[in-house]
Amino acid sequence: MHLSDLDRSFLAGEAGPAARFAMELLVRFAAAVGAPALLDITRAHVDGCLHHGAVSLDFVEHLVAGRGRVRVPTTLNVGSMDLIHPELVRMEEPARSAGRRLMEAHLALGCEPSFTCAPYQTRFRPRFGEQIAWGESNAIVFANAVIGARTNRYGDFIDLCCALTGRAPAFGLHLDANRRGEVLFRLEGFPASLAATDSLFVAVGHIVGTRAGGRVPVIEGLPPPHGEDQLKALGAVAASVGAVALFHAVGITPEAPTLADALGHRRPAATIAIGPAELRQALAALSTVPAGTPITAVSLGTPHFSLAEFHRLIPLLAGFRPAPGVELYVSTGRETLVALAAAGLDRALERAGVTLVADTCTYVTAVLRRLDGVVMTNSGKWAHYAPGNLGLAGVAFGELEDCIASAAAGRVVRSSPW
Amino acid sequence: MVSLAARTLAEGEAQGRLLVLDTPLSFWGGLDPTTGRVIDRSHPACGRSLAGRILVMASGRGSSSSSSVLAEAIRRGTAPAGIVLAEPDPIVAVGALVAHRLYRLACPVVVVADLAPLREGGTARITAPAGAPARIELTGSTDEPERSSPAVS
Numbered sequence: 204m205h206l207s208d209l210d211r212s213f214l215a216g217e218a219g220p221a222a223r224f225a226m227e228l229l230v231r232f233a234a235a236v237g238a239p240a241l242l243d244i245t246r247a248h249v250d251g252c253l254h255h256g257a258v259s260l261d262f263v264e265h266l267v268a269g270r271g272r273v274r275v276p277t278t279l280n281v282g283s284m285d286l287i288h289p290e291l292v293r294m295e296e297p298a299r300s301a302g303r304r305l306m307e308a309h310l311a312l313g314c315e316p317s318f319t320c321a322p323y324q325t326r327f328r329p330r331f332g333e334q335i336a337w338g339e340s341n342a343i344v345f346a347n348a349v350i351g352a353r354t355n356r357y358g359d360f361i362d363l364c365c366a367l368t369g370r371a372p373a374f375g376l377h378l379d380a381n382r383r384g385e386v387l388f389r390l391e392g393f394p395a396s397l398a399a400t401d402s403l404f405v406a407v408g409h410i411v412g413t414r415a416g417g418r419v420p421v422i423e424g425l426p427p428p429h430g431e432d433q434l435k436a437l438g439a440v441a442a443s444v445g446a447v448a449l450f451h452a453v454g455i456t457p458e459a460p461t462l463a464d465a466l467g468h469r470r471p472a473a474t475i476a477i478g479p480a481e482l483r484q485a486l487a488a489l490s491t492v493p494a495g496t497p498i499t500a501v502s503l504g505t506p507h508f509s510l511a512e513f514h515r516l517i518p519l520l521a522g523f524r525p526a527p528g529v530e531l532y533v534s535t536g537r538e539t540l541v542a543l544a545a546a547g548l549d550r551a552l553e554r555a556g557v558t559l560v561a562d563t564c565t566y567v568t569a570v571l572r573r574l575d576g577v578v579m580t581n582s583g584k585w586a587h588y589a590p591g592n593l594g595l596a597g598v599a600f601g602e603l604e605d606c607i608a609s610a611a612a613g614r615v616v617r618s619s620p621w
Numbered sequence: 622m623v624s625l626a627a628r629t630l631a632e633g634e635a636q637g638r639l640l641v642l643d644t645p646l647s648f649w650g651g652l653d654p655t656t657g658r659v660i661d662r663s664h665p666a667c668g669r670s671l672a673g674r675i676l677v678m679a680s681g682r683g684s685s686s687s688s689s690v691l692a693e694a695i696r697r698g699t700a701p702a703g704i705v706l707a708e709p710d711p712i713v714a715v716g717a718l719v720a721h722r723l724y725r726l727a728c729p730v731v732v733v734a735d736l737a738p739l740r741e742g743g744t745a746r747i748t749a750p751a752g753a754p755a756r757i758e759l760t761g762s763t764d765e766p767e768r769s770s771p772a773v774s
Contacts (some may be wrong), residue, residue: 231714232714257696
């Protein structure tokens with residue numbers, strides 16, 4: 204493997220024991236993936252604030268003790284605690300303190316206290332073409348697909364090693380040759396006026412994630428989205444049910460102005476048709492209960508709600524009251540919370556019966572008042588993970604408007620054409 | 622004794638009974654690090670303990686959180702004694718490397734070209750020095766007749 208002078212100086216311990224450890228681990232990782240060298244990165248996003256046992260904290264505290272310091276702007280993914288509203292998290296000691304300590308240990312390394320799974324909707328958003336090292340599957344796919352920044356699927360330990368050295372292995376999606384689309388998903392059999400609903404984007408993401416395998420998918424025939432949050436929802440579910448790290452949507456995402464560009468001017472290895480039947484099937488897979496089922500909560504904001512999404516939600520809350528026994532949660536990042544507060548909107552949302560959750564997410568830690576009920580969500584990712592993580596009795600996926608109508612009615616209400 | 626050439630992903634020495642998985646296992650969601658047992662209900666080995674065994678599988682699978690789960694299992698003493706793969710897997714390697722560094726507990730991870738000589742029920746010894754080729758010696762007989770595997774020594 205070719206190592207730069209800087210890489211060698213890290214290995215020689217010239218930047219301290221933590222940087223040396225990080226570079227040693229990075230070189231071993233690079234060797235395992237067959238990378239011939241490392242390359243410079245401009246930012247990192249670290250998914251290290253969720254506890255997987257004592258090793259999570261031991262690792263970060265080892266780096267802190269070794270005088271570790273991040274060398275590029277580094278955002279942090281969600282943790283298991285809401286440090287802004289700690290009373291919301293139903294976690295006992297010592298897990299509670301351990302969760303907080305893990306989040307704080309990362310700050311001692313110079314990471315930003317972003318605690319969000321949507322770092323691409325903060326001031327740390329990368330630009331087109333930037334080489335970055337990001338963890339968190341939905342952030343990875345958004346950065347690659349929607350922005351055109353370049354990252355592989357980094358995670359556990361390695362994302363932080365990249366941050367501490369400013370280097371990443373030169374392989375995979377960092378390189379032009381591996382970014383071209385390989386399998387074509389073509390929407391067929393729909394009316395020309397196919398509406399750009401959230402359900403459409405989530406269903407397409409589910410199908411692409413299930414069927415793309417390790418290949419880069421190209422999607423042809425999507426209507427123009429109403430905003431990037433629909434692409435965020437598509438990528439999040441695709442990266443949850445599968446291993447998608449990059450997709451191209453023809454005419455929509457930056458590396459796919461045309462189908463030929465998306466495919467790198469080659470033939471696709473396979474073409475898969477998506478018709479109305481496939482969409483219905485994908486959506487059915489995201490709900491375990493039928494319309495009319497009583498619910499105990501609605502959870503929005505997976506990935507973290509953007510300001511634009513709040514501006515879509517707020518008009519729906521005019522005259523809204525949740526049905527007795529039904530909670531309405533919205534998970535979001537601190538930066539969005541600050542923007543809401545500056546406009547006085549946080550109080551207005553709380554008065555309307557919304558519980559705002561920051562720094563964490565309702566499917567990774569115990570926030571929901573009842574973990575044994577049926578919950579409705581507008582997130583394909585939440586619908587995929589929450590039943591298993593939390594032990595819910597059931598989950599129902601639906602449009603944002605249907606989620607609010609359901610919270611008011613106390614049961615699953617559906618108006619979606621799918 | 623059959624001896625196989627291997628590549629070191631994480632160094633160490635280990636000896637144990639072989640446990641061969643035909644289906645790759647994701648440690649995250651698939652292994653309970655408090656017990657060392659397979660907990661993925663869709664996996665054919667669900668319920669079996671990996672603790673102290675030489676785990677043989679073609680590749681790793683799934684979430685990068687598998688690194689943490691493996692490292693935590695090594696810390697707790699519930700992990701496999703060593704792991705043999707057919708394809709290099711950075712996520713498995715990183716889990717073992719982190720545990721080795723933090724706790725000085727080795728779980729060698731090596732890659733061999735052909736897993737066929739590694740049969741369930743046999744025993745093996747992995748010798749995987751840092752920065753040098755690794756070796757797997759099949760130390761115990763299996764119920765199977767001897768195969769004409771290419772021996773490397």
